[in-house]
Amino acid sequence: MNEQVSFTLRGRNPDVLTCIANLSNDEVFTPPELAGRMLDLLAQAWATDHGGDLWANKTVRFLDPFTKSGVFLREITSRLTLGLAQEIPDLQERVNHILTKQVFGIGITRLTSLLARRSVYCSKYANGAHSIAEGFASDAGNIWFERTEHTWAKTGTLGKCTFCGASQAAMDRGEALETHAYAFIHTNHIKTRMTEVFGDDMQFDVIVGNPPYQLNDGGYGTSAAPIYQLFVEKAFDLEPRYAVFVTPSRWMAGGKGLDGYRAKMLADKRLRNIVDFPKLYDGFPGVKIRGGISYFLWDSEHNGPCSVQTLWDGQPMGPTVARHLDSFDVLVRRNEAVPILEKVQAKAEPAFASRVSSGKPFGFRTFFHGKPDSKKLKEPVKLFGSRKVSWIDRSAVTVNPQWIDKWKVLMTAVQGTSAAVETKFLSKPIIAEPGTACTETYLVAGHFDSEEAATFCAQYLRTRFVRFLVSLRKATQHATRDVYSFVPDIPLDQEWTDAKLYKRYSLTHDEIAFIESQVAARDAELFDTDAADEVDDE
Numbered sequence: 001m002n003e004q005v006s007f008t009l010r011g012r013n014p015d016v017l018t019c020i021a022n023l024s025n026d027e028v029f030t031p032p033e034l035a036g037r038m039l040d041l042l043a044q045a046w047a048t049d050h051g052g053d054l055w056a057n058k059t060v061r062f063l064d065p066f067t068k069s070g071v072f073l074r075e076i077t078s079r080l081t082l083g084l085a086q087e088i089p090d091l092q093e094r095v096n097h098i099l100t101k102q103v104f105g106i107g108i109t110r111l112t113s114l115l116a117r118r119s120v121y122c123s124k125y126a127n128g129a130h131s132i133a134e135g136f137a138s139d140a141g142n143i144w145f146e147r148t149e150h151t152w153a154k155t156g157t158l159g160k161c162t163f164c165g166a167s168q169a170a171m172d173r174g175e176a177l178e179t180h181a182y183a184f185i186h187t188n189h190i191k192t193r194m195t196e197v198f199g200d201d202m203q204f205d206v207i208v209g210n211p212p213y214q215l216n217d218g219g220y221g222t223s224a225a226p227i228y229q230l231f232v233e234k235a236f237d238l239e240p241r242y243a244v245f246v247t248p249s250r251w252m253a254g255g256k257g258l259d260g261y262r263a264k265m266l267a268d269k270r271l272r273n274i275v276d277f278p279k280l281y282d283g284f285p286g287v288k289i290r291g292g293i294s295y296f297l298w299d300s301e302h303n304g305p306c307s308v309q310t311l312w313d314g315q316p317m318g319p320t321v322a323r324h325l326d327s328f329d330v331l332v333r334r335n336e337a338v339p340i341l342e343k344v345q346a347k348a349e350p351a352f353a354s355r356v357s358s359g360k361p362f363g364f365r366t367f368f369h370g371k372p373d374s375k376k377l378k379e380p381v382k383l384f385g386s387r388k389v390s391w392i393d394r395s396a397v398t399v400n401p402q403w404i405d406k407w408k409v410l411m412t413a414v415q416g417t418s419a420a421v422e423t424k425f426l427s428k429p430i431i432a433e434p435g436t437a438c439t440e441t442y443l444v445a446g447h448f449d450s451e452e453a454a455t456f457c458a459q460y461l462r463t464r465f466v467r468f469l470v471s472l473r474k475a476t477q478h479a480t481r482d483v484y485s486f487v488p489d490i491p492l493d494q495e496w497t498d499a500k501l502y503k504r505y506s507l508t509h510d511e512i513a514f515i516e517s518q519v520a521a522r523d524a525e526l527f528d529t530d531a532a533d534e535v536d537d538e
Contacts, residue, residue: 028287029210055079055083058101063104063106063204064106064207065106069115070119084098100136107143107144113143127141150163150179164186165215167215182212184231194238207245213227226258228248248292250475250476252330252475254476271298272307274295276311282313306325307322308321319336332472340468344469344505351485352466352488352489353481355445356445358443363397364439372390381397384432397437404435406447408436408454409432409446412441413478414479424520425474456493456495464498471518
């Protein structure tokens with residue numbers, strides 16, 4: 001074999017895997033630099049635990065069960081090729097051993113399986129004339145793909161897949177199109193599935209990769225449900241020594257249907273490291289993943305706190321701290337925020353969330369609009385809606401009609417933009433006088449008998465202190481009732497300022513500086529008195 005063969009393509013400019021576009025929302029390719037960071041973390045853990053070089057071990061078996069571009073398998077192969085040079089001096093023998101005995105993958109689609117084989121074997125056919133591997137009998141080699149079908153559970157005419165929740169109406173598309181029924185999660189017996197795929201009783205030491213993120217679930221509009229958690233859980237069921245995955249960070253504080261997954265992850269003492277990229281587009285340049293992304297190292301033999309590190313523009317921000325993740329019901333992402341939150345919770349005050357309504361506080365959808373004026377209405381009620389005010393008759397309000405004649409504070413249920421950094425976290429409050437209601441564009445963040453009390457509430461919600469506590473639970477642009485759960489429900493009998501609140505909770509100079517570095521000051525206008533935009537520009 002030619003000794004000049006390159007397995008990393010580093011001599012080429014640019015690396016082809018930095019240039020390819022993502023195929024869909026669930027097929028986000030991992031940048032080679034990020035894959036390298038993840039494997040560096042794995043190698044450090046291995047060296048600490050085993051006192052040796054992971055890449056010089058010819059017995060370790062790796063699996064990427066959701067390979068797309070093949071970047072992880074390619075980088076692993078490259079590192080093993082260098083690390084095993086003394087153990088297996090002959091290059092061709094070394095490469096054959098690595099590719100046939102150590103490196104395995106499962107493609108998520110036919111196209112990505114071909115792409116991964118091209119990245120790893122330098123040929124879309126593992127046994128082809130241009131493949132750098134010798135000895136494979138099949139085209140696939142150790143990067144497997146076969147079409148898998150969903151298992152539809154009937155609910156009426158069409159249903160959802162019992163394994164991944166995909167919508168039959170959206171994904172039952174015939175032979176010509178991909179099913180996106182990923183083989184790794186469409187099974188009740190993952191170890192048996194691995195035997196079926198690779199033809200042996202497979203035990204993997206390391207499972208690594210970037211799983212598909214979401215699938216159309218048949219909800220309203222373009223509704224999609226996360227599925228990355230299903231891949232993570234199946235990987236854990238394979239009982240590897242280590243698992244290293246990159247996923248969206250929404251699971252830390254929110255995410256559709258992720259409550260159970262979050263609870264399990266926070267309680268899992270085998271989580272050894274989390275590296276978090278909260279800034280939009282950081283980690284995956286050019287890819288909008290609201291809430292950011294993160295990768296973690298799971299170690300089956302670890303039993304203790306998890307080391308949490310935040311990266312901003314690729315650089316460490318603040319200290320790396322080992323802490324128990326289940327101290328709160330969500331993962332507080334910034335280490336600097338933890339002692340602040342502990343001081344707040346030490347007072348054991350009730351949560352402001354108890355004042356906040358659920359969605360659709362008066363039963364009206366966002367797209368509902370009343371009449372342009374109050375003429376001809378027997379008992380007119382002013383309706384705050386999406387970007388405008390309209391009028392309805394009192395008899396139309398069947399949900400919480402007792403709130404109509406209260407003073408109310410309204411907050412938009414969506415707050416955020418496409419900016420890479422969110423700094424406001426909540427919209428400007430609206431003081432809604434008696435004789436008013438709202439659509440689900442807003443939440444009712446408290447109802448009161450007097451304008452003064454409503455004003456004090458609005459002033460409180462405008463503080464940096466409150467918006468900082470909201471930010472700890474707000475993973476996306478959605479500002480639901482839950483994001484107010486860390487905000488204390490203090491007496492609204494005075495004007496609350498940040499200075500008063502910092503003193504009330506005995507915050508230090510550094511803690512105050514951290515809050516004010518994360519949350520922008522509001523302009524001089526205290527609150528809106530008319531309908532606000534759904535999205536507040538940053």
